[in-house]
Amino acid sequence: MADNAIYYDASKCTGCKGCQINCKQWNRLPSPLEQPEWTGSYESPKENSGNTWLRITFNEVAGNDDDGIGWAFGRNACQHCTDAACAKVCPAGAYYHTAEGSVALDTSKCVGCQFCATACPYHIPHFNDNDGRSRKCWMCQDRIANGLKPACVTTCPTLALQFGTREEMLEKAKARVAEIKPIRPDAMVYGENEMDGLHVIQVLPYGAEAHGMPLNPKENILEQAERWLQPLTVLGVLGISAVAVASFIGGRHFSQAEALKHAYPEDYGRPDEVVVEEMVIEDGRDA
């Protein structure tokens, strides 16, 4: 099986959202019926969710003298990281790397803990209230396993979205960046090395951040700290248990009676025969 990747060229994207809709259709993801509030942006919805796995983001950026304002479209969906943070933190092993290059989620295994959502540097997995499990793009694993392209790719009218081996997609992206660099000096290829290599290779004409992508994506620092805490907890428990064992050995032959003689010499510290003698005297007095 080939190590595949989705190619997204933001310089060719027109923000038509055809990919967004086709993703919903192929994966049977419902859309809410209520009218969204007008926010002044064509970006809709404003967030990914358990039912929206792919979203085109709209960002206005300053263009050059010829075009004034430019659109920095972004493709907000799973990046299918080689070093996938979601797969590392999932307690149920629901995330897995496929032979085709995607990071898929077996929802039948998902326990709905949402740990994946906090670990992901792209904030991609989302909780689905309907079934209490997380959801995200799976690169249409059912399609690519049968030789088809992901649903989003098939609908792109400008060929901004393409699909192929990761190597080919990287080459294509580098060539495109070289082509647009004279008019877009911030243009860059995104996905070659991020998170040990993504399986979504992007051409971002205005630089990563303008298109909503983090420049140096990293797994949530608290998740990394938690990974340190796991062996520390085991070591802590073993260490304190070793102290308890040493204490237990030191406590052999302990006698509370002896200790009480020290604490209460008047009650416990005298020899028995003296106490008996005193009791006899007391009895004699009573008599």
Place this chain on the structure above:
Amino acid sequence: MAQYIKRHDALARLNHWIFAICGLGLGIGGAFMFFPFLRELVSPEFLRAQMTLHRILGALFVAVPLISWIIRPSNFIHTFKNIFAKWNKDDLEFMKKFVPYLFNPKKQHMPKQGFIKSGQRISDAVMYFLIFIFMITGVLMWIGMPNIPEWLFSLSKFGHVMSFFGWSILMVVHIYLGAGIFQPYRGSARYVFGDGYASAEDAKYHWGHWADDELASCENVKEM
């Protein structure tokens, strides 16, 4: 006829039973979510059931003492008054001698103590603090995203596992001393799991100041 002094009433002992059962269940269940080597031993169905049970036990763990404190506020006052009682000379001496005592109790003689020993006062304060963190972070994680922001969920999760780290170590100490595995503390499980009474000898040895007061007042003393 031997003398016995009452340490804990029935409600406090019931609380401790529930605390112990819930705490054990929460600790074991939580460990399966926390440690990767344990996760691999169980199925997702087990983890899902565990998460449900974790929430039930967590709710009981918090609700039962709160309800019992509402029923009997004097227990709440008594608990926290003892934890935050002013430290005296004996308390400081106790803490100084505690480590040598732990390894050689035959040779080390400890000063008299009040109802709760100085070391246990620190341990109890830490324990209540950890329970508070467990409670807050547990409830926030239960509410979950998108009802709370991602940063708060992430912080809650970290707070929960940090508390688990502290709790695991504290519980080894608590069980070693409280269950009476440590020879001088033998039989102490009876005070919270049994009838709640300590013999006068045990009381004098462990909590001299408290035993002296109780034996003088005879209020909670019975002879058997």
